[in-house]
Amino acid sequence: MTETDIEPVATVDSRGAACPGPLMDLIGKIRDVEPGDLVVLLSDNEQSLTDVREWTEEAGNELVEVDERDDHYAFYVKKA
Amino acid sequence: MTHHVVIVGGGTGGTVLANDLADRLASELASGEVRVTLVNDDPDHVYKPVWLYVPFGQRESVDGRRPLADLVADSVTLRIDRVTDVDTDARRLRTREGAPIEYDSLVLATGSRLAPGEIPGLREGGHDYYSESGAESLREALLSFTGGHLVLSVIGTPHMCPAAPLEFVFMADDWFRKRGLREDVDITYTYPIQRVHGNPHIAEWARPRMDDRDIHVETFFNPESVDPEDRRIATMEGTDIEYDLLVGIPPHRGADIVAEAGLGDSGWVDVDEHTLEAENADGVYAIGDTADTGVPNAGSVAHYQAGVVGQRLASEIRGRPPTATYDGKTLCFIETGMDEASFVEFDYDHPPSPVPPSQKLHWAKLAYNESYWLTARGLL
Numbered sequence: 001m002t003e004t005d006i007e008p009v010a011t012v013d014s015r016g017a018a019c020p021g022p023l024m025d026l027i028g029k030i031r032d033v034e035p036g037d038l039v040v041l042l043s044d045n046e047q048s049l050t051d052v053r054e055w056t057e058e059a060g061n062e063l064v065e066v067d068e069r070d071d072h073y074a075f076y077v078k079k080a
Numbered sequence: 081m082t083h084h085v086v087i088v089g090g091g092t093g094g095t096v097l098a099n100d101l102a103d104r105l106a107s108e109l110a111s112g113e114v115r116v117t118l119v120n121d122d123p124d125h126v127y128k129p130v131w132l133y134v135p136f137g138q139r140e141s142v143d144g145r146r147p148l149a150d151l152v153a154d155s156v157t158l159r160i161d162r163v164t165d166v167d168t169d170a171r172r173l174r175t176r177e178g179a180p181i182e183y184d185s186l187v188l189a190t191g192s193r194l195a196p197g198e199i200p201g202l203r204e205g206g207h208d209y210y211s212e213s214g215a216e217s218l219r220e221a222l223l224s225f226t227g228g229h230l231v232l233s234v235i236g237t238p239h240m241c242p243a244a245p246l247e248f249v250f251m252a253d254d255w256f257r258k259r260g261l262r263e264d265v266d267i268t269y270t271y272p273i274q275r276v277h278g279n280p281h282i283a284e285w286a287r288p289r290m291d292d293r294d295i296h297v298e299t300f301f302n303p304e305s306v307d308p309e310d311r312r313i314a315t316m317e318g319t320d321i322e323y324d325l326l327v328g329i330p331p332h333r334g335a336d337i338v339a340e341a342g343l344g345d346s347g348w349v350d351v352d353e354h355t356l357e358a359e360n361a362d363g364v365y366a367i368g369d370t371a372d373t374g375v376p377n378a379g380s381v382a383h384y385q386a387g388v389v390g391q392r393l394a395s396e397i398r399g400r401p402p403t404a405t406y407d408g409k410t411l412c413f414i415e416t417g418m419d420e421a422s423f424v425e426f427d428y429d430h431p432p433s434p435v436p437p438s439q440k441l442h443w444a445k446l447a448y449n450e451s452y453w454l455t456a457r458g459l460l
């Protein structure tokens with residue numbers, strides 16, 4: 001589990017999706033949640049490691065943690 | 081015992097499937113062993129690709145409408161009604177007007193709908209060509225637009241026909257050039273992620289063409305609101321831009337019944353990407369835009385998926401294990417101007433590689449749009 005102290009309000013499971021699926025899915029979910037909310041993106045696409053970081057920086061959201069799991073990554077993103 | 085197949089949605093996927101089953105199961109339908117019902121909430125079948133041409137005065141939106149009854153085989157029961165509830169345990173649908181419908185096999189082909197209301201100001205401040213009324217009102221706006229900043233903003237993803245936003249700016253560039261107005265019109269294309277198209281291969285192909293044609297690009301651009309008075313788009317990333325004419329690709333959603341039935345989020349049914357079976361219920365398939373397979377929301381996809389589900393249903397009904405699977409096949413013509421187009425074909429394992437644009441491919445796209453009515457009838 002994550003070290004973050006807030007509970008995610010939503011999990012976006014993009015495992016199996018080709019790029020840019022995961023980032024697009026994350027953007028869609030971030031749209032739906034409130035500022036300060038935490039969203040978890042599950043992706044098994046290596047490209048997400050750069051994509052997600054680049055976008056969160058650009059959009060001013062916070063990439064709180066990237067958790068490497070057995071066969072995928074979990075990205076914890078907090079909406080600004 | 082009669083096996084009842086019910087298809088919800090008489091767009092591309094649902095209509096092709098109904099006719100496919102009429103053909104494939106002709107003897108079972110004739111003997112009464114099988115019944116196929118197609119439920120659509122509009123007496124007309126609507127062919128959306130026509131809308132791309134409406135703003136440029138090349139087609140009328142009525143060209144994209146035909147009565148469903150003229151397209152669907154007589155052996156299929158056509159019901160014009162709206163499904164309001166899906167009970168996958170009882171295998172029963174409720175509808176707005178008629179009696180509940182019991183099914184043995186259900187296929188959801190409910191497509192996409194636009195949700196512009198999710199972006200404050202978009203409805204008032206923007207145009208679109210993703211609806212009949214939008215395409216018609218955009219035509220009026222374009223005809224009176226002789227100079228200024230035209231912005232095409234891809235706001236919602238997934239959206240129908242991922243190529244259509246690129247096509248629109250390529251066509252607009254050419255249309256204004258041919259009318260001697262291009263010098264007075266700035267064109268900007270915006271996209272949510274770091275490149276101009278979701279698929280990296282198509283993005284790589286399109287980007288230099290956009291640069292050559294002076295189509296400005298803004299990436300990582302996710303509109304949060306539109307100010308119709310100031311004609312300004314504000315984004316999550318903090319880059320605001322001003323526009324004179326905004327063409328938005330609005331957020332898309334699927335049918336409400338999908339989420340209510342626990343079949344998937346936002347109207348998209350969670351399916352096995354090969355068998356197209358719903359993951360959260362037995363006896364349910366989804367095809368076309370509503371099937372969450374990760375492939376583009378395109379008519380060609382709906383068409384191929386209908387063929388796969390037609391074969392699977394026929395096998396199941398005949399007591400054989402279904403073996404047909406969908407391999408991600410997608411086919412797409414991409415207009416690169418008013419009289420040239422490219423073409424791509426790809427699947428889960430083979431990435432797209434757009435071919436050099438030509439006038440022949442443009443004519444092929446127009447010819448396909450005409451022959452589409454044969455596809456809908458299951459003949460092509």
Ligand SMILES: Cc1cc2nc3c(=O)[nH]c(=O)nc-3n(C[C@H](O)[C@H](O)[C@H](O)COP(=O)(O)OP(=O)(O)OC[C@H]3O[C@@H](n4cnc5c(N)ncnc54)[C@H](O)[C@@H]3O)c2cc1C
Binds near residue numbers: 162337381
């Ligand atoms: C401008 C534009 C250009 C396009 N160009 C292309 C192109 O060049 N090539 C291409 O392949 N694709 C193109 N597309 C995409 C294509 O039109 C769609 O992907 C395709 O129509 C999807 O088919 P479908 O059967 O999933 O859904 P649809 O064709 O949208 O049909 C869904 C049907 O379900 C009905 N329905 C929904 N909910 C209910 C309910 N609860 N009860 C009863 N009925 C219901 C709807 O009324 C509709 O008739 C384009 C789309 C647009 C908007």
